[in-house]
Amino acid sequence: MTKQQAFTREDLLRCSRGELFGPSNAQLPAPNMLMVDRIVHISE
Numbered sequence: 001m002t003k004q005q006a007f008t009r010e011d012l013l014r015c016s017r018g019e020l021f022g023p024s025n026a027q028l029p030a031p032n033m034l035m036v037d038r039i040v041h042i043s044e
Contacts, residue, residue, distance in 0.1 A: 007039040 007015075014020045016028045028034060 003042075005042050009037050012036065012038070 004011075011020060012028055012034060013031065015026075016030050016034060018025075018027050021027075
């Protein structure tokens with residue numbers, strides 16, 4: 001399985017609802033407090 005290297009706005013919103021990594025894992029703030037629209041590249 002490869003790691004995801006970019007996230008769209010919808011991915012970030014899913015993360016804020018606990019749907020991306022699961023409900024007991026890290027979550028981003030809800031849309032009113034979310035400070036980014038996307039993540040274009042993540043590398044090690």
